Structures are given as C-alpha cells and as structure tokens.
Amino acid sequence: xxxxxxxxxxxxxxxxxxxxxxxxxxxxxxxxxxxxxxxxxxxxxxxxxxxxxxxxxxxxxxxxxxxxxxxxxxxxxxxxxxxxxxxxxxxxxxxxxxxxxxxxxxxxxxxxxxxxxxxxxxxxxxxxxxxxxxxxxxxxxxxxxxxxxxxxxxxxxxxxxxxxxxxxxxxxxxxxxxxxxxxxxxxxxxxxxxxxxxxxxxxxxxxxxxxxxxxxxxxxxxxxxxxxxxxxxxxxxxxxxxxxxxxxxxxxxxx
Numbered sequence: 562x563x564x565x566x567x568x569x570x571x572x573x574x575x576x577x578x579x580x581x582x583x584x585x586x587x588x589x590x591x592x593x594x595x596x597x598x599x600x601x602x603x604x605x606x607x608x609x610x611x612x613x614x615x616x617x618x619x620x621x622x623x624x625x626x627x628x629x630x631x632x633x634x635x636x637x638x639x640x641x642x643x644x645x646x647x648x649x650x651x652x653x654x655x656x657x658x659x660x661x662x663x664x665x666x667x668x669x670x671x672x673x674x675x676x677x678x679x680x681x682x683x684x685x686x687x688x689x690x691x692x693x694x695x696x697x698x699x700x701x702x703x704x705x706x707x708x709x710x711x712x713x714x715x716x717x718x719x720x721x722x723x724x725x726x727x728x729x730x731x732x733x734x735x736x737x738x739x740x741x742x743x744x745x746x747x748x749x750x751x752x753x754x755x756x757x758x759x760x761x762x763x764x765x766x767x768x769x770x771x772x773x774x775x776x777x778x779x780x781x782x783x784x785x786x787x788x789x790x791x792x793x794x795x796x797x798x799x800x801x802x803x804x805x806x807x808x809x810x811x812x813x814x815x816x
Contacts, residue, residue, distance in 0.1 A: 562740040564733055566651040569691050572736040573684045574753040576746040581759055583740050594758045604677035605654060608710055609640050612655065631670065631700060634658055646698035648737065653692045657708070672696050672707040672722075679712035687732070690725035694733075749781075750774040 562583065572579035589595065613621050620637040639656040655673035672692040676685050689707040697704040705723040710716070739746060750767055751774070754760050767775050 562737070563648055563650050564736050564740065565649075566688065566691060566695075568740070569733065569736055570684070570688055572732065572739065573687060575749075575751060575757065576739055577748055577763060578753070578757055578759055579736060580739055580745045586759070588758045588760075588762055591756075591758050591760045594756050594760065597756050598758075601677045605675045608675040608715060609655065611715055612638060613640070634668070644692070644695045644699045646695050649695045649698070649733070651692050651695040653696065655710075656696070667702070670696060670700060670704060672704065674707065674709050676709050676711035681709050681711050681718065685709060685711075686720050686722075687725060687729060689720050690722040690729045691733075693722035694726060694729055748772065748774070750777075 568579055568583055571582050609623075613623070616637060621640065622636050622638070623640045637658055639658070640654070642653045642656045644651050644653055653672050654675045657671040657673055659669040659671065661667065661669060672689060674685065674689045674692060678685075686709075689709060693704040693707050703723070706719055706721050709718045709720060711718065748763060748766055750763060750772070754763065757763075764775075766772075773779055
C-alpha cells in the first residue's frame, strides 16, 4: 500500500489511527476533532488565496493538471501539487519555484506547508520533510529545505529538511510495515486522543480490556513492566515458591 501524506501524518500521531484510516474507517463523533479539521482546511484555503492575491495571475498554477513538466516549468508557485514516487504520495500545499542565475543552473523547487497553529510542532517539520523527500524523488534531485507558512500573520519559517531525511525514511518504513499487516497495532491511548475522530471507539476498547494506557500519568516504560509482573505471578514456579514460602512461614505471634 502507498504511504500517502495523510497516512504518514496519522502515523505520527497514533499508529492505530493510521491503521483505521488506511482501512477507510470513519467515526466523526468527536466534535473537537471535527472542529480542528475544519479550522485546518479553512486556513489552508485562505493561505492559498492569500498567496494568489499577492502575485500576478500568470505566475501561479492552481492545479497539478496545469503544472506540466517540472523541469520545463515557468511558473513561480504551484498549489496542491500531487507528487508521486515509488510507494509514496504527497499532496504538497504549495511548491515555490526559484530560478537560479547562470545557464547551467537548474531551478530550485521548495515545498511549502500551511500550518494553522502559531507555534508549529516537530510533527509539522517531519511532514514538510516527507513532502521534500517525495518531491526530490519525483525530480531526481535533492530538495534540501522547505518552508512553513503558519499562524494568524502567515509568518514564514525555513526548515532544513535534509537533516530530517533519515528519520523520515525510518518512519516511512514503520508506516509501510503497519499498512501491510492485516492485524491492527496494539491499542495505546495518548495525548492526541482528545483531538482524534476515533477517540470514543478506542476509549471503549481500552475500558473493555482494562488497558493501562487509561492511566495518563503512567509512562510507557512503567506499562511494560506490569504485564511482565502479571505473567510472572501466573508462572508455575512463582506459584510453587509462593505457596511453599507461605506454608513454611512461622505462625503469627499471639497478641
């Protein structure tokens, strides 16, 4: 299965969410998650329009169908460009094309991601690095950096995506392995649950099996210890030693 930018984004937030979205599952019962999705989409639409209003009409193409061959392009900006590579796909919010001086210089293509929050997260950087990787494979050339347009003032931040490539490749391999597995991953509730469309579904399953991730203050390391301790307590040797120790224990002293 192709690792798309929405699936990669879902994996960064929660493997279970990625798995469910890849199977076409939908919930929609979380009003907060629906509001966040609406706000993000509205910001992306407004951001694209904000860009297109500031440049001459001939310098911006608004569809991948009008982009043509990237190497022969003459536009400055392309909106909603669909880039494909082997096993990867990304709808890049904006591509900026910068002509370099000199006859031997090829144009520079810069992926741009629109982020609604006033403080972009590391996940936003990884998503931009994912866009850059797919674009670089599409172009057969390096894409060393990208840009984030974020916040109420449409501030711009340059991100050196080349330094994140190894981490992104590792995450892509994990995402691909998850998608190829017919069984869902282990359910673990996390901080993203409050903003996830599958919150009610996952929480119900966690309550049903009395999952330790229902305890928000318990770390992953602490959760891993407890199943081992439960397994150890059910082991025949542990039961025998516990029973023997209890039988050999001296009777309590009278009060």
